[in-house]
Amino acid sequence: MLECPAADDIFVINVKFRVIICRPCQHAIRRDQVEAHLVSTVHRFCRSWAQQIQAVVQQWNPVDEPPTVDRWPIAIDHRIPHIPVYDDGLLYSICERYICRQIKGLKNHWRLEHGFTPASHRGRPRQGQQQEIRDAIAQHQRQVLCQQLFPHGPGSHYIQAAGSTGATQPNRRRRDPDAVDQLIEEVRGYQRQDREAQRTVIQAGDLDEATPWLNRTGWIRYLQGIPRDPLFNSTARPSDEGTEGIEGAAWAIWQAMHRLATVS
Numbered sequence: 582m583l584e585c586p587a588a589d590d591i592f593v594i595n596v597k598f599r600v601i602i603c604r605p606c607q608h609a610i611r612r613d614q615v616e617a618h619l620v621s622t623v624h625r626f627c628r629s630w631a632q633q634i635q636a637v638v639q640q641w642n643p644v645d646e647p648p649t650v651d652r653w654p655i656a657i658d659h660r661i662p663h664i665p666v667y668d669d670g671l672l673y674s675i676c677e678r679y680i681c682r683q684i685k686g687l688k689n690h691w692r693l694e695h696g697f698t699p700a701s702h703r704g705r706p707r708q709g710q711q712q713e714i715r716d717a718i719a720q721h722q723r724q725v726l727c728q729q730l731f732p733h734g735p736g737s738h739y740i741q742a743a744g745s746t747g748a749t750q751p752n753r754r755r756r757d758p759d760a761v762d763q764l765i766e767e768v769r770g771y772q773r774q775d776r777e778a779q780r781t782v783i784q785a786g787d788l789d790e791a792t793p794w795l796n797r798t799g800w801i802r803y804l805q806g807i808p809r810d811p812l813f814n815s816t817a818r819p820s821d822e823g824t825e826g827i828e829g830a831a832w833a834i835w836q837a838m839h840r841l842a843t844v845s
């Protein structure tokens with residue numbers, strides 16, 4: 582019979598934020614929701630396991646219930662473990678308090694928190710004003726790393742995490758298209774040379790190319806890494822003119838090998 586998993590295999594406490602994080606789901610869970618979360622379609626635990634784990638988690642400290650969201654820092658000098666880090670956070674640099682991942686969020690924040698009201702119309706801003714908002718937002722945003730503890734509701738706002746996205750560094754050098762093309766061409770050149778070299782050196786396990794005889798002797802292992810041309814030259818039929826000296830010995834060996842190869 583299967584055993585109920587240990588609570589800390591599934592959940593982990595974040596001491597700084599005093600919340601419980603579900604490891605597989607990679608987000609925080611309110612402690613009073615642990616049982617419901619485990620029996621939900623996300624985990625499909627049986628009720629008794631979920632209750633056992635809930636009872637264990639109930640003893641964990643420090644956990645705030647409910648989470649004390651208004652005491653949470655806006656930015657942290659580290660990254661919250663066990664939850665994802667997004668590199669597309671947009672920080673509104675006027676107040677340095679608000680991060681979202683879609684420009685729409687910044688517009689709403691500008692309107693709701695910084696008192697944007699259309700000067701002459703109620704409701705939808707006019708064409709020119711919309712452009713004005715877009716410009717103001719574009720000027721006052723900075724791309725940051727961010728993390729989100731709860732998937733929705735209280736505590737689901739984004740928190741700025743340590744590190745740089747490298748996406749909007751000021752005065753970032755524009756890449757010179759000529760230099761890049763040149764570099765790409767150089768790399769391609771090296772790749773071509775490499776392929777040429779590969780082609781003229783015998784690879785171990787070139788079995789589809791090997792004769793049955795080579796397969797049987799297993800010599801392909803020993804031939805690995807030897808350049809192909811000198812090897813082919815060495816298999817050329819020696820002169821059978823004289824039967825003395827090196828050439829004579831080579832001829833005798835060649836004949837013997839030829840017979841062996843023919844027999845096999």
Ligand SMILES: [Zn+2]
Nearest residue numbers: 603605606623
């Ligand atoms: Zn979960």
Ligand SMILES: [Zn+2]
Nearest residue numbers: 676678679694
């Ligand atoms: Zn603000």
